[in-house]
Amino acid sequence: MRGISLGLTALVMACSTTAPSAPVASLTIQPETIFMIVGGTFPLTVTLRDAEGNELQNRPITFTSSNANVVSVTPTGFLQALAVGEATIKATSEGKTGQATISVQIEGPPSPWDY
Secondary structure: OHHHHHHHHHHHHHHHOOOOOOOOOEEEEEOOEEEEEOOOEEEOEEEEEOOOOOEEOOOOOEEEEOOOOOEEEOOOOEEEEOOOEEEEEEEEEOOEEEEEEEEEEOOOOOOOOOO
C-alpha cells in the first residue's frame, strides 16, 4: 500500500510541473493612432504574442509618454489628454516595444476614439 501512495505522489508532482513560459516575441498597441480632446481619457489595448503567434497573458508592461504634458499614461495603460499637441506612447515588455501616436485637440467632431 505504501508503494502505491509514493507512486501516486510522484505522478501528481510530475503532472503539476509547468513548462516555462514562452518569451514575448511581439507587442502591439491598438489603435496605433488616437485622436483625443483635451480632458478626454482612453484605455489602450496591448497584445503580447510569442514567436508562434500565441497570445500571452500576465506579463509586466511598462508605459511611457514622449510628452507627459500633452498625454499622461498610467501604469495600466490608461491615457489622459492634458493639452493640445502630440505624444507617442510606448509599451514595453520583455524587451519588445510597441507604440501609438496620440493627437490632442481642444475640440472637434465626435470621434469613435474620444472618451
